[in-house]
Amino acid sequence: MSGWPKNSPPEPSRLTPRQQMAIDCARCGRELGARGRVLGEVRYGGFPFKLWACAPACPPRTDATT
Numbered sequence: 001m002s003g004w005p006k007n008s009p010p011e012p013s014r015l016t017p018r019q020q021m022a023i024d025c026a027r028c029g030r031e032l033g034a035r036g037r038v039l040g041e042v043r044y045g046g047f048p049f050k051l052w053a054c055a056p057a058c059p060p061r062t063d064a065t066t
């Protein structure tokens, strides 16, 4: 699979620095740790950004954890 998922790609300007640095998932904001998958590459401010997300997919939102 390549390219963006069906829903709209995250906008780099709206991501946190941690998300831009691939520390946190670009979609759900969870810390990636050792796992992650490349969501895709976007251009922001003239620079290519590689965005990462949870692998194999973002976990469903629960209220169990804060």
Ligand SMILES: [Zn+2]
Pocket: 025, 026, 027, 028, 029, 030, 053, 054, 057, 058, 059
């Ligand atoms: Zn995620």
